[in-house]
Amino acid sequence: MKFLRESSGFVREFNAFDAFALNFSFLGPAAGVAYPLFVSAFLPEASWTVSVLLGALLMTPLVLNYYLLTVLIPRSGGDYVFVSRALGPYAGTILGMSLVMAFSMGFPVLAMLEVLMVIVPGLQSLGYVLRDKALFAVASSILSTPLYLFSVTTVVILSIFALSISEKVFVKTFRYLTVLQIIGTLIMLGGLFGAGGHAVASDLNLNAQTLSLSSMFVLSMFAFANAPAFFAGEIKKSRKSFLAGYLISYAVATLLALLLVIGIERLFGKAQYINYVLNGWDLPLSTSSLLSFGVYPFLNLPLIVLFLVVSSLSWYVLYAMINVGASSRVLFSLSFDRVLPSFFAEIRRGIPVYSVTFTLVLSMLFNYIEVYLGYSVSFAVDGLWFVIWNYLVVAIASIKYGREDRRIMVTAIASLMSLVLVVIMSVVYGLVDRPFGSVIFEGNTVFDFVTIMIPPIVGSTVYFVAQKVRKRQGIELKEVYKEIPPE
Numbered sequence: 001m002k003f004l005r006e007s008s009g010f011v012r013e014f015n016a017f018d019a020f021a022l023n024f025s026f027l028g029p030a031a032g033v034a035y036p037l038f039v040s041a042f043l044p045e046a047s048w049t050v051s052v053l054l055g056a057l058l059m060t061p062l063v064l065n066y067y068l069l070t071v072l073i074p075r076s077g078g079d080y081v082f083v084s085r086a087l088g089p090y091a092g093t094i095l096g097m098s099l100v101m102a103f104s105m106g107f108p109v110l111a112m113l114e115v116l117m118v119i120v121p122g123l124q125s126l127g128y129v130l131r132d133k134a135l136f137a138v139a140s141s142i143l144s145t146p147l148y149l150f151s152v153t154t155v156v157i158l159s160i161f162a163l164s165i166s167e168k169v170f171v172k173t174f175r176y177l178t179v180l181q182i183i184g185t186l187i188m189l190g191g192l193f194g195a196g197g198h199a200v201a202s203d204l205n206l207n208a209q210t211l212s213l214s215s216m217f218v219l220s221m222f223a224f225a226n227a228p229a230f231f232a233g234e235i236k237k238s239r240k241s242f243l244a245g246y247l248i249s250y251a252v253a254t255l256l257a258l259l260l261v262i263g264i265e266r267l268f269g270k271a272q273y274i275n276y277v278l279n280g281w282d283l284p285l286s287t288s289s290l291l292s293f294g295v296y297p298f299l300n301l302p303l304i305v306l307f308l309v310v311s312s313l314s315w316y317v318l319y320a321m322i323n324v325g326a327s328s329r330v331l332f333s334l335s336f337d338r339v340l341p342s343f344f345a346e347i348r349r350g351i352p353v354y355s356v357t358f359t360l361v362l363s364m365l366f367n368y369i370e371v372y373l374g375y376s377v378s379f380a381v382d383g384l385w386f387v388i389w390n391y392l393v394v395a396i397a398s399i400k401y402g403r404e405d406r407r408i409m410v411t412a413i414a415s416l417m418s419l420v421l422v423v424i425m426s427v428v429y430g431l432v433d434r435p436f437g438s439v440i441f442e443g444n445t446v447f448d449f450v451t452i453m454i455p456p457i458v459g460s461t462v463y464f465v466a467q468k469v470r471k472r473q474g475i476e477l478k479e480v481y482k483e484i485p486p487e
Contacts, residue, residue, distance in 0.1 A: 013167050013350060014235040019245030020252075021178035022227040025318035027249065029256040030185050032221025034117055034290035034315075035379065037264065039216050041277040042436045046209035048261045048270065054210070055217030056254040058422060059225060061414035062391060065398055066226045067246040068408045072401060074238045077333030078229025078326070079394050084337065086397035089481045093339050093463035096330045098389050098455030100359070103327040105451055107160075107320060107363035108370040109382060111153035114316040115142060119152070121289040122309035128284060129302040136284060150372040157367055160317055161360045164324040167234070167350025174321060177314040184311025185256055187304065191297030192263030212429040212436065215422045219383030221257060223391060223422075224319075225250055230326035264293055324359060331355035337480050339466040370447075377451055378443030380426060385452060392419050 014022070033052070040046055075081045079099065084092020120139045127135030142152050163173045228235065228245035235241045264273060276287045283299075285292040291312050298304040332352040335344035344355045369375050395415040402409025430437035441448075470477045 013171050014231055014241070016237065016241040016244040018171055018175065019228045019231075019235050019241040020249045021174055022231060022322060023225060023245050023249035024253050025174070025178055025181065025314075026224045026227035026322050027221055027253040027257075028181075028224075028315055028319055029221070029253045029260060030181070030188070030290060030294075030312065031113070031117070031315035031319065032224075032253070033217070033257050033260050035220045036213060036216040037261065037273075037290060038277060038288050039436070039439055040213055040270075041274045042433075042439055043209040043213050044271075044274055045207055046213040047204065047207075048213070048265055049258065050204055050206065050210050051213035052217055052254070052258045052261050054206075054214040055222045056250075056257075058214065058418045059218055059222040060250075061411050061418055062223065062395070063225045063246050063250045065395065065408065065411035065415045066229055067242055068405055068411060069394075069398060069401060070229050070232050070242050070246070071239055072405060072408070074232040074235070074242075075333075076231055076233035076329045077336075078226065078232060078329070079390060080330045080333050082229075082394055082401075083397040084481055086400040087393075089337070089339070089477055090460075090463050091393070091397075092337075092481065093334065093466070094456050094459030095390065095393055096334050096339075097459035097462050099330050100327045100362075101455040101458055102385060102389070103323040104359060104362040105366045105370070105377065105454075106323060106382065107157055108153060108367040109377060110316045110320045110323070111156040111367065112149070112371060112376075114156050114313075114320075115149065115152050116286075117289045118291060118309075118312045118315055121286045121291045122312060124285045125292065125295045125299075125305050125309055126302075129299055129305045146372050146374060150368070153367055153371050154364070156317075157320075157360075157363055160320045161324060161356070161363075163317075164321055164351065164356060165349065170321065170325065170351070174318065177318055180311045181314040181318065184308050184314075185260070187311075188294040188308060189256070189259050189263055191294070191304075192260070192267050195267055195297040197266045208429060211425050212433070215425040215429075216440070217257075218422045219380070219387070219426065221253075223383070223387060223419075226391075226394075227322050227326070230322070230329045260290070264290075267297070268293065324356060327359045328352050328355035331358060334462075338470055338475060338477065339462060374444070375447040376443045378441045378448055380430060380440040381443065381448040381451065384423060384426060385455075387419050387423055389455060392416065395419060 036051070037048075040048060069082055070078070073081060073085070080092055080096040083095045120142060123135045123139035127133065127139065142148055164170050225246065228242060232238065232242075235245070268276070273293075280287055283292075287293075291309070294312075295305045295308050298308065328351065331340060331344045332355050334340045335342055335352075335355070344358070345352060346354055370377065395412050398408050398412035398415070402412060426440070430440050467477050
């Protein structure tokens, strides 16, 4: 195999707004609060406002830790680079391949969320305001058989990869869709706060249900605040851009999430909202989706409903586009470090083309397994997987970088404590409260276990095979990891 380039081959295509857009969309305030609000129906004593604020506070050390790490080591591949240079090639390879597997297994989940939380309620909303029964029929048919659902999720996944075929297309699409999402969210907030109102609960008690709901906000939104790390080597004016990418985006996303939660509670009332989620309402719209409640104030204004539906299409698409970019950058970095074959690091049109192709094939395989065959991953396992296998490992690795920047030592330890607390709150209350636990752990138990075990097994296998192959070529793999990858 040929030795790879002295430079990565990536072009610095992302500016400060792009860095902001990456993290804002990864957090995704509208998509981020949608599932926790649905789950809140099984936690009637929880304070929504406190749960959002507590969730944001718990992950603040994580955001600061990533900001400091990325400023220190601005390389594409993010988490893999941080861990491999701190804990060595074996730990780095396990983390890297685990991320690739996790992102690929997560694609069908995101595609299904796009269908269940956006496309179906969007068609229902348009059918209602346009009085078009055909749109209701299409919405119903999508969910009528596994084949139809699989067909739609396949189209969603292929569309997302089509938007990622070149870095310029990716960046421009991301900019426009992020702006569209922000405008749609602001219009939604205008409707929620402009129509009527109930008193918003001011009880600040930190009861068990509030703590549990805060952990759901973490697993659904606030933990996913590391998108710029995967594209760091392609971001211009890195320090300024990372400030926008991490801290400003986190503050804005938190504010919008808080306002959405307050707006829903203010317009519908918490008790009535819970009743709608559990028992439905007199409208032919799904009550499991935030979109249905967001368009409610505008049901006599078809054009605004149309705009909100179109803008909401970005909720999970942007998140999935980050998955494409992140997984392909990790594969690229593994190839650059000679763990994977060199073709994974080949750059065309500003992207590692074979890494993206490999991710697509893997994602389509899991789409078939999860959607068509029905081996779904539970929400809790999916979220906790990232916390345990990704964020906790990065936090542990960060401690070593505390020698170069003492602030990282503080944020690393604080991140560890917060992440462990989230795991405990999620698992313990999920086991104690059966209705709540049955919702967050809903899925195929065997497949849940398999998804936990597959990534580290694949990572270990890849590392030991690479070590043997490189040794035959006279290359000591460990020596590669003594240097930071080139820009």
